[in-house]
Amino acid sequence: MTALAALIRRDIRIALRVGGGALIGVLFFLTVVVLMPFAVGPDLALLSRLGPAILWLGALLASLLTLDRLFMADHEDGSLDLITMSRTPLELACAAKALAHWLAAGLPLIVATPVLGLLLNLDMVATGAVALTLLAGTPALTFTGMIGAALAVTLHRGGLLMAVLVLPLSIPVLIFGVAASQAAITGPLSFGAPFSILCALSLVSLVIGPFAAAASLKHGLD
Amino acid sequence: MTLTDLANPTRFLALSARVLPWLAAATVILLTIGLYQSATAPDDYQQGATVKIMFIHVPNAWLSMFVWGVMSVASLGTLVWRHPLADVAAKAAAPIGASFTFLALLTGSLWGRPMWGTYWEWDARLTSVLILFLMYLGLMALWRAVEDPSRAARAAAVLTLVGAINLPIIKFSVDWWNTLHQPASVMRMGASTLDKSFLIPLLVMAVAFTLLFVTLHMAAMRNEILRRRVRSLQMMQASRVAFSSEVGTGSREENASKGVA
Numbered sequence: 001m002t003a004l005a006a007l008i009r010r011d012i013r014i015a016l017r018v019g020g021g022a023l024i025g026v027l028f029f030l031t032v033v034v035l036m037p038f039a040v041g042p043d044l045a046l047l048s049r050l051g052p053a054i055l056w057l058g059a060l061l062a063s064l065l066t067l068d069r070l071f072m073a074d075h076e077d078g079s080l081d082l083i084t085m086s087r088t089p090l091e092l093a094c095a096a097k098a099l100a101h102w103l104a105a106g107l108p109l110i111v112a113t114p115v116l117g118l119l120l121n122l123d124m125v126a127t128g129a130v131a132l133t134l135l136a137g138t139p140a141l142t143f144t145g146m147i148g149a150a151l152a153v154t155l156h157r158g159g160l161l162m163a164v165l166v167l168p169l170s171i172p173v174l175i176f177g178v179a180a181s182q183a184a185i186t187g188p189l190s191f192g193a194p195f196s197i198l199c200a201l202s203l204v205s206l207v208i209g210p211f212a213a214a215a216s217l218k219h220g221l222d
Numbered sequence: 223m224t225l226t227d228l229a230n231p232t233r234f235l236a237l238s239a240r241v242l243p244w245l246a247a248a249t250v251i252l253l254t255i256g257l258y259q260s261a262t263a264p265d266d267y268q269q270g271a272t273v274k275i276m277f278i279h280v281p282n283a284w285l286s287m288f289v290w291g292v293m294s295v296a297s298l299g300t301l302v303w304r305h306p307l308a309d310v311a312a313k314a315a316a317p318i319g320a321s322f323t324f325l326a327l328l329t330g331s332l333w334g335r336p337m338w339g340t341y342w343e344w345d346a347r348l349t350s351v352l353i354l355f356l357m358y359l360g361l362m363a364l365w366r367a368v369e370d371p372s373r374a375a376r377a378a379a380v381l382t383l384v385g386a387i388n389l390p391i392i393k394f395s396v397d398w399w400n401t402l403h404q405p406a407s408v409m410r411m412g413a414s415t416l417d418k419s420f421l422i423p424l425l426v427m428a429v430a431f432t433l434l435f436v437t438l439h440m441a442a443m444r445n446e447i448l449r450r451r452v453r454s455l456q457m458m459q460a461s462r463v464a465f466s467s468e469v470g471t472g473s474r475e476e477n478a479s480k481g482v483a
Binding site for chain 2: 016052124147151154155161165168169171172176179196201204208212215216219220
């Protein structure tokens, strides 16, 4: 347990220091949202209707962008080999790393959501709904994305290949995230059903992600 | 003859060389019967002659999912039992599965044009088949991104199994999304039970297409095994050339070539 706590503390500390790049994701998120009015026009009514979808897409892309940091730096300096050979089960170590990554790169996205909601003319309820669904949904993005990150690090190919592999897997999260936000804002559906499915998706990926990532690290690294 | 006997690629090549002509013949015969029956099947009272697209479309759609199942079993073989032919089977199946999926999409959109008035409808089934197609392409990209086949095999096996778990979830969520956004504007197939005059040709075609897949898959596996042999021979030759030019003496080269012969 202390080993896992130490791993989480170390990963967060590395991510927040110079060269860690945890906050790059937020900057990217901000830029994507700012770009959107240039594409669809400065119509506030339209922007507030598209708001939840824009915020979800931005958060999805931002969390994808920071994912290849999850294992790559550790692989380069050799600490990934130490983690693989340590007495802690690799599955748990992977889960701890993903948790740390979510705390460092996922939570700032949610904190930034209210500010970005202002830019998109979202009211209090809508912003709250989007932030809540992001809080429930981004763990799923991190934990399924971790599989792609593990594959990329064993193949020495990151970037585009990982995006192509991970994006189709994140479709359900996107569907239910946007659906729950829309349900809270306009109705007519209840907020509970899509939101609980969103939570279920996060929990399922919490189980599958570490096992698949650990399997691909175990089989892939030599 | 068990699965472990087939672990020897040479034995697999010998066996498949004997089986393949029979399989191909059975495929051709069944396809001919199925196509003849589909052509002579009566027109639908509502859809007219366009219903005949179904006899091609449905087997393709069925195989698009069946092939992913075959690849998942092969991936288990790669990861759990380290069966040497499992990754060959998984790799050979991916392009075939992608082709079947593409044909299902293509025939579906050709069918949709007269029925729905548009080539593409964001219908739940079409959308989830499109996502399946994207995942096939991603898997093929993964195979192509890595030079070492065994390393690529394990990565692709993990991704295939993750896909096998995720595909039902994606299917479910796309269904949900679709009913939310556009309530049943699409005509539903299969709500009424199929008449026998449609069902029998359809079943014949399904069996014929499955046989077609087995034939193509076996041939592709043979090609893959031979391709790997050619690759390792080329690498041996390249290393020999490099070695001999490094040493620069003729006698070493002669010895090396004798050793291989």
